[in-house]
Amino acid sequence: MISKSTIDTVFETARVEEVIGDFVQLKRAGSNFKGLSPFSDERSPSFMVSPVKQIWKDFSSGKGGNAVAFLMEHEHFTYPEAIRYLAKKYNIEIEETEQTAEEKANTDVRESMYLVSEFAQKYFHDTLLNSEEGKAIGLSYFKERGFTNETIKKFGLGYSPEIWDAFSKEALGKGYKLEFLESTGLTINKERLIDRFRGRVMFPIHSMSGRVLGFGGRILGNDKKAAKYLNSPESDIYHKSKVLYGIFMAKQAIAKQNNCYLVEGYTDVIQFNQSGIENVVASSGTALTPDQIRLINRLTKNITVLFDGDAAGLRASIRGIDLILEEGMNVKVCTFPDGEDPDSFAKKNSYEALLQYLETNAKDFIQFKASLLMDESKNDPVKKADLIRDMVTSISKIKDRIQREIYIQETSRIMDISEQVLLNTLAQLVQKDITETGKKIKEEQKAFEVVKNENPVATEKIDVLYELERKIIEILLLYGNKTEEFEDVLLKTNEQGEIEQVAEMKEYKVYQRIYLSLQEDEVELANPLFRDIYNDLIAFFHQNENFSLENYLKELKPEFSHEVTDILMLEEQQSLHNWEGQQIIVKLKDQTIGQYVSETILTMRWFLVDRIIEELKSEISSEPEADNTEPLSMAMDYYKLINAFSKKLGRVMSRYSN
Template sequence: MITRETIDKVFETARVEEVIGDFVQLKRAGSNYKGLSPFSDERSPSFMVSPVKQIWKDFSSGKGGSVVTFLMEHEHFTYPEAIRFLANKYNIEIEETEVSQEDKIEANEKESMYLVSEFAKTYFHETLLNSEEGKAIGLSYFKERGFTNETIAKFGLGYSPETWDAFTKEALAKGYQLDYLEKVGLTILREDGKHFDRFKGRVMFPIQSLSGRNLGFGGRILTNDKKAAKYLNSPESEIYHKSKVLYGIFHAKQAIAKQNNCYLVEGYTDVIQLHQAGIENVVASSGTALTPDQIRLINRLTKNITVLFDGDAAGLRASVRGIDLILEEGMNVKVCTFPDGDDPDSFARKNSYEDLVSYLENNAKDFIQFKASLLMDEAKNDPIKKADLIRDMVVSISKIPDSIKRQIYIQETSRIMDISEQILLNTLAQLVQKDISEAGKKLKQEYKALEVVKTETQSAQEKVNIVYELERKIIEMLLLYGSQEADFDDFILKANEEGEMIEEKETSTVKVHQRIYLSLQEDEVELANPLFKEIYTDLIAYYNQNEQFNIEQYLMQLSVEHSQMVTDILMTEEKELLHNWEAKHIYVKTKNQNVSQYVSETIVSLREYLINKLIMDLMNSYGNEEENDLEELKSTINDYNKLKVNLTNKIGRIRSTYL
């Protein structure tokens, strides 16, 4: 584990503008920097970096936080990975607490499995490069495939010795538990207590998550043993679910986002060979049929998928089923096939980068054109087969959620297949209606429930928004001014010499967070928004433990959700700068021009709203009271109305005092 001292040093040293500047082109905007969002496609800059506050905010996507959260969002790093990246950038030595045998046992099961899997990746890679067997068998195989040393290192390719338990022995000697070796599927334990390596005698392909953690392995046998599977994958485990994983996603994620397209292939070597050739936005389904979870993983990075198939017609028909799944997820799909006898691996080896790019661009077909060209030759002289083909194309179109896209594809199918557009539309309508009918049964009761509360929700929306804005202001004041001292005026009722009750102004100097806390405690007010309530509690605790507010230190302890909300609030004024109001002679008043007034007005406004709500609740219960309770109810409502008038007057006095 990385020590707290190292983490603190990283936060103290790293400059948010320097780190983000390596990924985003930033331009100076006053005391801040601005640029185009790296998380969305935009033409006007909505991405702001504050060197003073050491935070960033992307107003187009809502993301924001510290330098570490940027790396976690943009590079998909884990927290420790982001810390290590920054430590390396600023030449900070990483101090770690040694993981003892007891710590390994006590570590949670999932983390222990990750540790075992990472150790295995290192072991297999070092065996490939450094052992005689590894070099003679494994490394020779990879070199024959045309993989360079850089590619072998980048993908962490390895070799598992032919010996029955070479890996397991080494892992046990290093202190890893047999239980976890078995759970991740690296070791097979027999009933007689003996154990052996699952992947013995195979070249190894580590399978990584989107963030780069090692989840499992694919192993290819190099002998002609007909009883053994050519490829063997890790079994399902707590950390490896093959239906949710795509081979190569860690190395491809940046290129996929940048190119706004993902090439989908079938095998490990297809991915590696294309990547080495310069086509880096490529992933594989690792020999398993494409699943919705795998498609959604790509959907986080792009809406566009190009499926690459080899020229084998039988394989094409089997693989075509995945296209409907892609369409069903609302994504755009194209298909590119290679000449007979070629697959992505072999084709990439034969051609230069320029020729490869040109081929992919010129031969990628829309899925409608692809289906038509695939089956038309055998169907053109058979009306029944042609009808089945057309119906198959319409079934695919029916999976598309977007009605406009469906209409366009119907027109295209009509043109290609030379059939009436109206007939296709009628068929499509039947298919869509069938899907809607089935889904409707499931949702019918939910719609009824929603209809009941619809009116109440609409009428309450304005009130919810008022509370939200007032509570957001309270969090904003704590973040911006919590440790500042300010003069606050209170109007106290006192008796004069004649015994009349008059108001006298008393001024006290207190810190803003104390004033807010005491005011809310006085009225026993709890924030209604769960997120604001959690942040409020954290902030009050932070101020009670720290003399000054340190934004970097505070952000370190926040979750991603809290961090995004906090940076959104802190960067409110920077958002105004994006619009360049002053250049248009529109001047936005900054809140720190009068902290006392801002704090007092907000607290009083919240109290006024809550009293209004109490009055409305009482009035709504008016007809439900017994006759002898009506007078008491009227009296209570009158008292609240008087308090409301006093609060309204108080807001006026606050404003006039500070004008």
């Protein structure tokens, strides 16, 4: 178990903007940073990071929290995993305390799969470097590819022995469970245990945070029945369509260079990286997917797709370009000379020569499509028309109208055809997409109408109590430890010996005033989440004389993080819901904290009393002989109380408005 001192050091050292910057391209927005949500498909940034408060908020999904919460949400880390990741990132030595049997038993399935995968990577890497078979077969293969020892170590390359169950036996001997060896696909359990990747060189596949998700294994023998490349099967931690090979090593370079080179194979990535070009990832031999594109989109808007000189596969490969355009990204394409691929070309050329080639030969996707398909159409008018339609189809995928216009002009120039014809074709395609989208929306609306008619729901109204309780939490978070003046009403004996109410100003901590007021009224927050957060905050204030929001957020419980960060990130945003009309106080710039707190508490009291009055009204009978004396009397007393609240609110507001 990780010691508290280590956890404290991690929180004190880690910077939320640096941690999230490894996964999301952030841009400065005033005192904050913003970027595209890593949790939803969006084109307008709604993901905010506050360096001052050391929290983040994703307004598209509602998620939020500190650096640890981000890693738990994005990478599906457990709390200890997130702490270990941050400790490694900031070179903090982890101090361990002994883990109880119960804590060990509670380690979840996904974590067990990660641990098995990480053990496998170390095993394969050690076998490559230190076993006779590994050195003779695996290491010699990588050396022939031109990979240095540093590169082999950086990418964690390895070798799986030819023996049927060498890895499985080793893993079981180290205490790893067979169920996790099977669920990760490392072991096949039939009549006997079989290593899936036996006799192959191993390429570990990492998540964006560096965790081992799965493996790609290349066979080196001449067995024609066996697949040349074999990948880990789909599992709870490995989804091939959502992973890009090399993303962990490339993410910082992609963000820095504001461009990502996209290749096909593992060795393409490794050779480029070794040559000095690190902003490169691979789709690992699969057709490019929207999820893979979105992974890049979090780091940059620019993709350069690299194809080898084999023209036969180009036509099928360029289908991925339309997918990239649909995601609102900018695409360039670069091909290598006949007989060359990114791996071989990078191996033969220096960093400067490789970079120069890429910059010189990277073409806009329109130019690339034209040059590729023109050879096929030659002097055939029908084929040329198909080519033009193909190019306009790609342009129709672009969301930005200005960009579409520019590409139409470029296509007109290249293909020697009038812009008007192209614009008409484009309009037809766009209209077709709109019509199809409209049909889907109508179908969804029709389905909704059926449900709505079957289950009529009243127009949604603002939940006043919810908003007031939320304000209580907001005040505690933002101002809880501040000392302010509040009006106390005391009973005193005057000169005539009569008892009268006297208002006096006294200083309280804000949290004390709220706590005492709710205790006095015997009020408990109705919303279960707010009630738990309130109790947690009050306990923290009582236990920490010098309250610090930063320290509270360090220890923030995961179940509170979404709501707390939502409140904090919306601190300065004025409501658009006419709160004043709903008797909900919104702090204005010319208000003091004392006024804000007093108004909120009084308004909450007013609302609760008003609700009691409504309940009393429902008890009043319309029957002629009914005795309504008691409910009417009580209702009148409560009306007097509301009148007192009204006068007091007037005094509070006038006192601060002078």
